[in-house]
Amino acid sequence: MAVKRHIVAIGLNHKTAPVEVRERLAFSSEDTAQILETMHQHHCVDEIALFSTCNRVEFLLATQDVPEAVEALKDFMAEFKDTPRHTFEQALYVYNGDEAVRHIFRVTSSLDSMVVGEPQILGQIKDSYADACNYGTCGVILNRLMHKSFSVAKRVRTETGIGDHAVSISYAAVELGRKIFGELEGKAVLLLGAGEMAELAVEHLVNNRARPIFVANRTFERGLELAERFRGTAIRFEEIRNYLKEVDIVISSTGARQYVLVRDDFKGLMRARRNRPLFFIDIAVPRDIDPEINRINNVYVYDIDDLKSAIQENIEERQQEALRGERIVDAAVVQFRRWFRALDVVPTIVGLRDKMEEIRQKELKKTLACLHSVSEEDRAAIDRLTAALVNKILHDPTTFLKQGGHKDKQSLHVDITRRLFNLDESNENEPEG
Numbered sequence: 001m002a003v004k005r006h007i008v009a010i011g012l013n014h015k016t017a018p019v020e021v022r023e024r025l026a027f028s029s030e031d032t033a034q035i036l037e038t039m040h041q042h043h044c045v046d047e048i049a050l051f052s053t054c055n056r057v058e059f060l061l062a063t064q065d066v067p068e069a070v071e072a073l074k075d076f077m078a079e080f081k082d083t084p085r086h087t088f089e090q091a092l093y094v095y096n097g098d099e100a101v102r103h104i105f106r107v108t109s110s111l112d113s114m115v116v117g118e119p120q121i122l123g124q125i126k127d128s129y130a131d132a133c134n135y136g137t138c139g140v141i142l143n144r145l146m147h148k149s150f151s152v153a154k155r156v157r158t159e160t161g162i163g164d165h166a167v168s169i170s171y172a173a174v175e176l177g178r179k180i181f182g183e184l185e186g187k188a189v190l191l192l193g194a195g196e197m198a199e200l201a202v203e204h205l206v207n208n209r210a211r212p213i214f215v216a217n218r219t220f221e222r223g224l225e226l227a228e229r230f231r232g233t234a235i236r237f238e239e240i241r242n243y244l245k246e247v248d249i250v251i252s253s254t255g256a257r258q259y260v261l262v263r264d265d266f267k268g269l270m271r272a273r274r275n276r277p278l279f280f281i282d283i284a285v286p287r288d289i290d291p292e293i294n295r296i297n298n299v300y301v302y303d304i305d306d307l308k309s310a311i312q313e314n315i316e317e318r319q320q321e322a323l324r325g326e327r328i329v330d331a332a333v334v335q336f337r338r339w340f341r342a343l344d345v346v347p348t349i350v351g352l353r354d355k356m357e358e359i360r361q362k363e364l365k366k367t368l369a370c371l372h373s374v375s376e377e378d379r380a381a382i383d384r385l386t387a388a389l390v391n392k393i394l395h396d397p398t399t400f401l402k403q404g405g406h407k408d409k410q411s412l413h414v415d416i417t418r419r420l421f422n423l424d425e426s427n428e429n430e431p432e433g
Contacts, residue, residue, distance in 0.1 A: 006063055010092060014305070022055070024081060028257070038076070045069055059073055189247060250289075397417070
């Protein structure tokens, strides 16, 4: 008999934990392989994926024992990050079954984002899923769940207006700068980091006629590439302090694990600037800018949580469209539940036999309708013959499915059987990604 497995999502995000907690638990891409492979070896974790972005840290897993798996993950996070459980445990959410499925559908569709409808999350989730596939920690269940989540996200994006008036964290950062200065035209900008968030910020700044633009990146070539694209100037990381004397706005989004700028970097700086205001918008997690810098006169530091108020208007405008997206998610949860329940051997065997019997009865009826001179005894004999043929044909597949074997193999065999015989007809034409 198949062992019952559960889908679980456990994590924290911008709604449940402040940036101080999120940055302590943020996992880098270099950590991913060790994290996934270590947790996948735990006896209660069958499949696992990790999503770590600036606004969330989440694990998605398939397990036979939910309480044990949850405790194992909490212990692992505490040990790996050298952080006591009590510092983050209250911020954790745990979703099981349909609620876990609904959660990942909402996350992938950007219904759970700080900026509802922002497009970056789908790419981030796809990259994280690709990592889990590369490290061999996803199986039949999470593979199906993730592909379904991508198709749900596509429907939400195309069938609702959730992406209208496109915004992102980078856009919100630039909007904050515009509110501070009134106009960004002629304001000098320094970008620390040349990743996707920085690139999006540059696009919005150029649209608001901010000039000149300087780009500092640890890999100078990457900074030069971004600067040239937007007619800016690339500088080396070692030159940052010199350029702080000239610029008005600093937007930081590096992947550094410690502060890029600390209070000591500002000795004598404001005197050289003649106390002109200097605004920092720190959209990195972990943070790049030491919050102590905010104590310096005429220096203002905003982190990613401060952006919430700047984007509130956009969030409110999208709520009606988000409701339509929620309906799409709810319907998808029901569809996935049917598939997941059918992964059990018994429903699959019953479904297979029912389908074969339906085909037998249909073909028998058509054949007997053409045989007008056949006696009732012969009709009964033909009926017994076709029933016996179906039973003999299904004997080996049924035995094979019942034998089970390893849990991952059993799920794979059941899934292949359902696909091979098209037992999920409602999903026959459903896109997978």
